[in-house]
Amino acid sequence: MSRASALDASGASELFQLLRDGAPRTRASLAQSTGLARSTVAARVDELMRLGLVTPVADAVSTGGRPPSQFALNPGARIVLAADFGASHATLAVTDLEGTVLAERSERRDIADGPEAVLGWMVSAAHELIDGLGRDRADLAAIGIGVPGPVEHSTGRPVNPPIMPGWDRFDVPGWVQQHLEVPVLVDNDVNIMALGERALAWPQVEHLIFVKVATGIGSGIISGGLLQRGAQGIAGDLGHVRVTRGSDVPCHCGNRGCLEALASGPAIARSLRERGIEARSGNDVVELVKRGDLDAIQAVRQAGRDLGEVLTASVSLINPSVIAIGGSMARAGEHLIAGVREVVYTRSMPLATEHLSIVQSAAAENAAVLGAAMLAIQHALSPEGIVALASR
Amino acid sequence: MSRASALDASGASELFQLLRDGAPRTRASLAQSTGLARSTVAARVDELMRLGLVTPVADAVSTGGRPPSQFALNPGARIVLAADFGASHATLAVTDLEGTVLAERSERRDIADGPEAVLGWMVSAAHELIDGLGRDRADLAAIGIGVPGPVEHSTGRPVNPPIMPGWDRFDVPGWVQQHLEVPVLVDNDVNIMALGERALAWPQVEHLIFVKVATGIGSGIISGGLLQRGAQGIAGDLGHVRVTRGSDVPCHCGNRGCLEALASGPAIARSLRERGIEARSGNDVVELVKRGDLDAIQAVRQAGRDLGEVLTASVSLINPSVIAIGGSMARAGEHLIAGVREVVYTRSMPLATEHLSIVQSAAAENAAVLGAAMLAIQHALSPEGIVALASR
Structure with a gap:
């Protein structure tokens, strides 16, 4: 059995859905909110810790005796790539699983140069940013991309975009995945700004x-x-x-x-x-x-x-x-x-x-790149995403 | 362990979510789409059949040898009550779990008579309809109610409804549940028509x-x-x-x-x-x-x-x-x-x-009462709803 299906079958991925909001929880509180036995919870938390997805956190308040250990999402466990392409600019960021920007690059760059030029730049700049952080490329969990035109979100293909010559129906995820083998989510720029x-x-x-x-x-x-x-x-x-x-x-x-x-x-x-x-x-x-x-x-x-x-x-x-x-x-x-x-x-x-x-x-000019990170993170931490992550 | 928590812990309620659309499925196809072992699927299907929620259906095509048995939602397992209150009319229906109307009553009745008069009529008419069908009152799974004004859906309370004197902030579910102890869902009439x-x-x-x-x-x-x-x-x-x-x-x-x-x-x-x-x-x-x-x-x-x-x-x-x-x-x-x-x-x-x-x-004058039934059915067959149902 692969690590992925083990994670799924063990129920640990389900437990992870409770922990993904980043709030610290004890084994006891997890047992209470799931109705699972303490021993089951303990085994699943151990599994998530082995995968690095969950980490112990310092207890806020000592309760006198031995304080209960708390656990939370480990935001540094993986990274995501966020890209915001405008008509004439491109911003790229690598963030952790909470959306904190670890590295960023912004350039004047025309979307009208076409998908291969723009996405090719994105791929090589992403490698540089990830390498510059000293992170393993395998740490990349997902990529979120915003473009200035309508997108069929389920396939990641722009649809009749008025200011994006060459992009109509272009398979953005398929092209990117030839270079970075992770889930690629594409959406309209205003959607990711929201x-x-x-x-x-x-x-x-x-x-x-x-x-x-x-x-x-x-x-x-x-x-x-x-x-x-x-x-x-x-x-x-x-x-x-x-x-x-x-x-x-x-x-x-x-x-x-x-x-x-x-x-x-x-x-x-x-x-x-x-x-x-x-x-x-x-x-x-x-x-x-x-x-x-x-x-x-x-x-x-x-x-x-x-x-x-x-x-x-x-x-x-x-x-x-x-x-x-x-x-x-x-x-x-x-x-x-x-x-x-x-x-x-x-x-x-x-x-x-x-x-x-x-x-x-409030997010102003950062709204789009932050939203692209959120799009990638939401997918990476989803029930299907987390199972896929654990298998890599 | 109660029947409810047993249903939940066994995973049968999860399996039920696949079957609730009413389409017939074999044990093999259920095993395939869940990734569960055949034996696990068989045990869970048996449990759902014992509860009456799932029923064997005739196989459409014989495959030569012994045909695989198929199972589907048993729409007659429970009933729901649907109520559509307009400014000056009231329509009440009892439907099965697919929304098929089993009994119906429609009257001229003013919403301005206030909640106790209107809902009191609904409760006694509901008893008559259910009894008239020869069904057990315990078969009632949920109640869906549409009213001609804005509703805080989470609490089922009308909010500043312009043509419903006496209904503002009235606890519709609380009042109804004194007489019919099932989940009560309330919404605006146009929402349920949709x-x-x-x-x-x-x-x-x-x-x-x-x-x-x-x-x-x-x-x-x-x-x-x-x-x-x-x-x-x-x-x-x-x-x-x-x-x-x-x-x-x-x-x-x-x-x-x-x-x-x-x-x-x-x-x-x-x-x-x-x-x-x-x-x-x-x-x-x-x-x-x-x-x-x-x-x-x-x-x-x-x-x-x-x-x-x-x-x-x-x-x-x-x-x-x-x-x-x-x-x-x-x-x-x-x-x-x-x-x-x-x-x-x-x-x-x-x-x-x-x-x-x-x-x-296409639904025309039946849109509201059909929608009220859908509101009730959606709740009754939801993961929480089905666990609650099994415990009664």
């Missing part, structure tokens, strides 16, 4: 919407504690919902009046140029706001109201407790969020907003 | 929105195969999302331009009255449409477009494969749905509508 934001700032929250406002506008939806991807993996795609104000504004999608055509960075810059103010990009808008330019502040506030109109519908449909707003335009500070709040709190039903927080992203 | 519609017409669909258009407008959202209730249990509440056309129309919620103020049955009737056409209610509108009244048809079509505007946002956010439209106004037939389709297919991104079906509810 995971990252939740992990960092709202670990107890079950219903959260992360909105990215940058060159485009999109959102990642966590509902019932789970990322919601929808039938085609494009849930949360709120950039092309129509807003009242802009019924005549054309959008690059072919329709008119889309949120993205009014409230994205380029759209705000365009509206300022139409008023004779020099603003070539969303970043220029952010700079103007930081310098206190009143026109720019008003334009950002109005973009917030447009976004608020769409988020009001989201609040009614999804009933979240948190809306976190990130992406490069969130750097314009409270003005964007003030516009969102103004509309959402005016338009939504009282019960839906009574306990609703609308806030700036 | 469950019922899926069970009847779309059992394989993971992402479905059920929209009820009647006196009010609401929806139940199934995403990732699970009903999504949101942080306060009010997810899917799309009646008060603003639509473009009606910015000046006041709504009973205190805002203006809400979908419900434009596209509900009473709203369509009002718009017809303003044009001199006699229509006191949504039912009158449906009758006019059935008689071919062009004004009524046009008004219903426009209500469909308004609904479509809000559903376009829902399609972007949730990315469903099915939108089923029910409620009394759906009886106006294709005119309502044609308006919805017109707007959703014009406004949504192609990837989101490529495989999207927008259809009239």
Whole structure:
């Protein structure tokens, strides 16, 4: 019998599911919460310790006599690779099993170079980072990758991604696994940003919407504690919902009046140029706001109201407790969020907003890479993942 | 050791989770899909048969020699009670563990009579139905109840329900369990309608929105195969999302331009009255449409477009494969749905509508009671539910 099937058959992998949250537990408390005999628990804990997945931790309080030994997930037992690919940047991190970053690399790099160039860079940079940490390559448990386009999550293939030439239907996991033989999870960048934001700032929250406002506008939806991807993996795609104000504004999608055509960075810059103010990009808008330019502040506030109109519908449909707003335009500070709040709190039903927080992203530019790590860790520590891990 | 903990410890309840879908399986196929030894599977199947939860089924195909015996869920092993309470009606059904209705009763009954009157009627009618079937009251496995207002699902308490005086925070499960000592699950009527519609017409669909258009407008959202209730249990509440056309129309919620103020049955009737056409209610509108009244048809079509505007946002956010439209106004037939389709297919991104079906509810007036049965059955057959069942 392999180590994997032994782990599974012994029930140790089931016990591990209790320990994976990182909180220390005694053998007695594990016996109590599982209903298993103390001796069974002891044998399973020993097995998880032999595999290095669980480690004894110092007891917080001595109880007088011999204190009961406590055990918890050993976050350093394995590492994961997290990759965040944007239109023109790439960030790579190696983290432990709690998402703590051990090594990181960030570069300007175009997703339009195609999958083999981008993923080839990822593989060689990953080897360098892992070697640099003095870790064994066999310690790598899984890889999480975020890309700026829709992804069929079950296969890890991008689907009709508008700004990723060469990536359509490309088998990302298959290609990567020729070089790094571990599970590879791929998702849309906004989805992993939602995971990252939740992990960092709202670990107890079950219903959260992360909105990215940058060159485009999109959102990642966590509902019932789970990322919601929808039938085609494009849930949360709120950039092309129509807003009242802009019924005549054309959008690059072919329709008119889309949120993205009014409230994205380029759209705000365009509206300022139409008023004779020099603003070539969303970043220029952010700079103007930081310098206190009143026109720019008003334009950002109005973009917030447009976004608020769409988020009001989201609040009614999804009933979240948190809306976190990130992406490069969130750097314009409270003005964007003030516009969102103004509309959402005016338009939504009282019960839906009574306990609703609308806030700036806490994870900010780290949301995506942290979320990619979470995607990899969730898989690695899952019942199937942990059995596979133990067999390697 | 009690029968319950024996069932749990033996692993039979785990095996049952494979069999609960009702599909027949052989001992060999069960051994294969669990990785358990044939002898272990045989012992666990025997245990489930002793409890009556699993039953041998006739083999479809003889394989020449002695055919392998097949087993499946025994749907008649237990019964559940399903209750659908509307503003002014009550429907009660006793079903088997597959949701097949064994006995039913429907009455005009006002929810405003308060919880003790309504639930008291339910308890005594349930006893009569169960006795009338010649079943033992101990066969009752669980009760599912739908009510016309928001519910905190974890506790089964209605929360600020606008048309349910006396029900706010009332402990529905606690009260019912004084008379029928089984698990009691309570949910909003539109949520259970989504469950019922899926069970009847779309059992394989993971992402479905059920929209009820009647006196009010609401929806139940199934995403990732699970009903999504949101942080306060009010997810899917799309009646008060603003639509473009009606910015000046006041709504009973205190805002203006809400979908419900434009596209509900009473709203369509009002718009017809303003044009001199006699229509006191949504039912009158449906009758006019059935008689071919062009004004009524046009008004219903426009209500469909308004609904479509809000559903376009829902399609972007949730990315469903099915939108089923029910409620009394759906009886106006294709005119309502044609308006919805017109707007959703014009406004949504192609990837989101490529495989999207927008259809009239197949479960129609049975959606709620069927969904209430599903709510009860899902709980009764869950890992915790089945252990509790076996102990009674």
